[in-house]
Amino acid sequence: MPKVVDEQMREATRRRIIHEAAGEFARLGFDQANINTIAELAGIGKGTIYLYFENKRELFLAMLRSISQSQMASIRAALAPDGTLQQRLERLFRAFVHLAEQESDSFNVYMSALYGVNRAFQDEATKLLRDYVAVIALMVEESQVRGEITTQKSETTALMILSLTESYVLSARVLGRSEQAITQEASIVARMILHGIRTS
Amino acid sequence: MPKVVDEQMREATRRRIIHEAAGEFARLGFDQANINTIAELAGIGKGTIYLYFENKRELFLAMLRSISQSQMASIRAALAPDGTLQQRLERLFRAFVHLAEQESDSFNVYMSALYGVNRAFQDEATKLLRDYVAVIALMVEESQVRGEITTQKSETTALMILSLTESYVLSARVLGRSEQAITQEASIVARMILHGIRTS
Amino acid sequence: MPKVVDEQMREATRRRIIHEAAGEFARLGFDQANINTIAELAGIGKGTIYLYFENKRELFLAMLRSISQSQMASIRAALAPDGTLQQRLERLFRAFVHLAEQESDSFNVYMSALYGVNRAFQDEATKLLRDYVAVIALMVEESQVRGEITTQKSETTALMILSLTESYVLSARVLGRSEQAITQEASIVARMILHGIRTS
Amino acid sequence: MPKVVDEQMREATRRRIIHEAAGEFARLGFDQANINTIAELAGIGKGTIYLYFENKRELFLAMLRSISQSQMASIRAALAPDGTLQQRLERLFRAFVHLAEQESDSFNVYMSALYGVNRAFQDEATKLLRDYVAVIALMVEESQVRGEITTQKSETTALMILSLTESYVLSARVLGRSEQAITQEASIVARMILHGIRTS
DNA sequence: GATGAATGAGGCTTCATTCAT
DNA sequence: GATGAATGAAGCCTCATTCAT
Known part of the structure; x- marks a missing residue:
């Protein structure tokens, strides 16, 4: 039964389409x-795409979900409960810098979906934003338990952390700073966040 | 001499087109x-638009520039050298909340231009971002002179302030928080920024 | 009573419009x-043209008629009953060469009207063609009376003369020959026509 | 292998488009x-044309080339080295009459391209004109070899032949003569050309 | 299942013409 | 009478989607 092989082939093609779609949409x-x-980029016929995705919009959404999963994996890894809160924040910052630079296609697609005007795309991108906040909030709560910080509203704190991290990276990029220059500020930004949290 | 009236009419029409364009582009x-x-929304004939703007792209850019001017005016007003740095930061935060809510069309257009893929639009939106950073950097330097803070890199600090302020507002909005709820956090966010600055 | 002056002004403007129209249409x-x-070329406002000509089509036709008159004048002059038939044919040939080169705008407009697809334009251009044939036929008949040639169908002969003259000039031009080179063939072509006439 | 059939279908469609285009452009x-x-006339969808021709202009040029080939074939056949020069000239004349009447769409398109202002179209039409002259010049040279005529400049002679033939037909048509009436003059025109050639 | 030829809706833009001043 | 701002019809072309092979 070649079913398994077929299924693998199908999955591989699906992935190839999504990969090329990400590049094209980002561009x-x-x-x-x-x-x-x-x-063409995916090496298949024009009509074949419609055997994998209902239409252009659905392809975009599927690609967005794929990006979300990949990014969330990176962020989860960065926030692993190793080391101090300061260290975890630094890793988070660096993870974003890395995403923005090494996965710039995905990052651009995600940002334009989030701040674009298509409601369906915005909703999908928002899901990822919520996941970010949730996983950061979890870290905040862990840190409270560990006594590293004392805070009440973990979600507001998480939102602050995410905002400062993500948008700092973005703004710096838009303004033309190099990846290296931005990465070097990981420690400063993390410390600043930490103090901000401890004070409020 | 109907010239003055004509000139006023022309300017009024131009403004009406830009206003409706902002709504349509935002939507x-x-x-x-x-x-x-x-x-149609501007109450003129299809061809008339081309007497005011060379093409769709130029209309978009003109609208973007108009938005930029308007937003910069709001930000400048918020950063007027009255009161303490904490107060100025709070006003900045509230100004962004206000812009995002009351001028949401403009805000959406600006954000989608900034994070979209059209280079010309991105460049225009980036100009505004640079202006933001510059005017905030000025405030930072004033505060240094006044002895409110001691800092070296005013631009980096400004970027931090902008990032946290703007993106906090944006993220909160995207996550569905009410204007009121966000506004109430002005004091917290400002204080956090201030501590962050003083520490780093 | 400035009426006369006004009328002159009006006529002058009309002529200016037609002149510039000829250039633009030819181009x-x-x-x-x-x-x-x-x-703009005529130095008047866009709407003003419509005070002189009902619409674009009528302007074109008026211009075509103007060209016709001018060209017929040249041809009539060339065919003046001076000299031998051979000389008159040579003058006719040279007149066409001159028209094609010095009045190339008019010539191009006339040719494109004649061979174009707009029936109204074709009809107007055909009138000129008829006039050409008629005036040449007259010369043929004169020559018969003078005993220079003996022929029956003056109109067929005229058509031959016109065809060979006009289209020889045109083809030569289209094929890139210089005015001078073509002019030098006046004698040959005229002699050839003459022999042709005498034989048939 | 449906390839051959497909290729035939494609070629048939292409021809149908060109055929209808010729009619429409001529009209x-x-x-x-x-x-x-x-x-619509070709029985296909609007967008389908663009699978066969890059744009309107290219369609026109393709049609012009198609016309050229077809017309050159007729002319070559008429000039086949059968019979006397007189007979060949008569066949040439009749071929033009036939083309002008039976292929009037093509003829009109060709003439308007030749005398129109679009340089690209003019160039393409001029190619055909050159081919005409070349093939007629060949006949002239053959006739020299055969001793039918004694001439030096075969190209100039060819141009004369073409001019008189083509433009006689055209002028007669424009002036409203019937095909039959024009055809009957084949002998006269041919004889006249012949005498003209022999004399010059 | 895979393909790509065929389709036609949709939109920007031009420009002849009108008409209020 | 002269003007030119305003108009909107008209048309080329693109491209997502379909479907026969």
């Missing part, structure tokens, strides 16, 4: 991206 | 926005 | 020619 | 001709 945006180009 | 994004619809 | 053809451009 | 001219109408 051109949803409207300007061309289904035909994506098919 | 649908650049590609999905329809020049014909914008013309 | 771009009827459809691509731009009314606004013609107005 | 309305390049600018007024409507791609949509051509598609």
Whole structure:
């Protein structure tokens, strides 16, 4: 029964489509991206894409979900309960820098979905944002338990942490700073966050 | 001499087009926005738009510049050298909350331009970002002179302030918090920023 | 009573419009020619043209008639009953060479109208063609009376003369020959025509 | 292997498009001709045309080339080295009459391209004109070899032959003569050309 | 299942013409 | 009479989607 192999093939093709779609969407945006180009890059026929995804919109959403999973994995790893809160915050910061630079396609797609105007895309991107906040809030609560900080509203704190981290990275990139220059500020930013948290 | 009136009429029409364009672009994004619809909303003929703007792209850019000016005016007012640094930061935070809520069309357009993929739009949006940073950096330097804080890199500090302020507001909005709820956190966020600055 | 002066002014403006129209139509053809451009070249407002001509089509026709009159004048002069038939034919040939080179705008407009697809334009251009044939036929008949040739169908002969003269000039031009080179063939062509006539 | 059939289908469709395009362009001219109408006449969808031709202009050029080939074939056949020069000239004349009447669409398109203002179209039409001259020049040289005529400049002679033939037919048509009436003059025109050649 | 030829809706833009001043 | 701002019809072309093979 070649079923398993077929299933693997199908999954591989699906992944290839999503990968190329991410590049195309990141490069051109949803409207300007061309289904035909994506098919060519993925090495399949134009019509074949529709055997994997209902339409362009669904392809975009599937790609967005794929990106979300991948990014969440990175963030979870960064927030592993090793070391002090300061260290975990630094790792979080560096994880974002890394994502923004090494996975820039994904990052761009995610950001444009989040701040774009298509409600469906925004909703999907928001899910990831919620997950970010949730997993950071968890870390905050752990730190409370450990006595590293004393706080009440873990979610507000998490939101602050995420905002400062993510948007600092983004703004710095948009303003043209190098990855290296930004990475070097990990310690400063983390310390600043920490003090901010402890004071409020 | 009907010239003055004509000039006023022309300026009024131009403003009306830009206003409606902002709404349409905010609602649908650049590609999905329809020049014909914008013309109808502005109460003019389809062809008339082209007497005011060379093409769709130039209309978008003109609108973006208009938004930039308006937003910068708000931010400058918020950063007026009255009161303590804490108070100025609170006003900055509230100004962003206000912009995001009351001028949500403009805000959405600006954000999607900044994080979209069209280089020309990104460049224009980046200009505004630079202006933000510059004017905040100025406040930071004033505060140094006044002895409120002791810092070396005013621009880095400004970027931190902007990042935390702007993106906190944005994230909170995207996550569905009410304007009121966000506004109430002005004091907390400002204090946190201040401590962060003083520590680093 | 400034009426006369006004009438002169009006006539002068009309002529200026027609002159510039001829250039524009010759350069771009009827459809691509731009009314606004013609107005600018003529130094008047866009709307003013419509005080002189009902619409673009009528302007074109008026221009065509103007060209016709001018060209017929040249041809009549060339065919003046001075000299031998051979000399008159040579003058006719040279007149066409001159028209094609010195009045190339007019010539191009006339040819494109004649061989174009707009029936109204074709009809107008055909009138000129008929006039050509008629005036040449007259010369043929004169020559018969003078005993220079003996022929029956003066109109067929005229058509031959015109065809060979006009289209020889045109083909030679299209094929890139210089005015001088073509002019030098006046004698040959005229002699050839003459022999042809005498034989048939 | 449906390839051959497909290829045949494709070629058939291409021909159908060109055929209908010729009619539409002949009827309305390049600018007024409507791609949509051509598609409907050809029995295909509007977008399908763009699978066969890059754009309207390329369609026109392709059609022009197709016309050129077809016309050159007719002319070559007429000039086949059978019979006397007089007979060949008569066949040439009749071939033009036939083309002008039976292939009037093609003829109109070719003439309007030749005398229109679009340089690209003019160039393409000029190629055909050159081919005409070349093949007629060949006949002239053959006739020299055979001793039918004694001439030096075969190309100039060829141009004369073409001019008189083609433009006689055209002028006669424009002036409203019937095909039959024009055809009957084949002998006269041919004889006249012949004498003209022999004399010069 | 895979393909890609065919489709046609949709939109930006031009420009002849009108008409209020 | 002269003007030119305003208009909107008209058309080329793109591209997501379908479906016969």
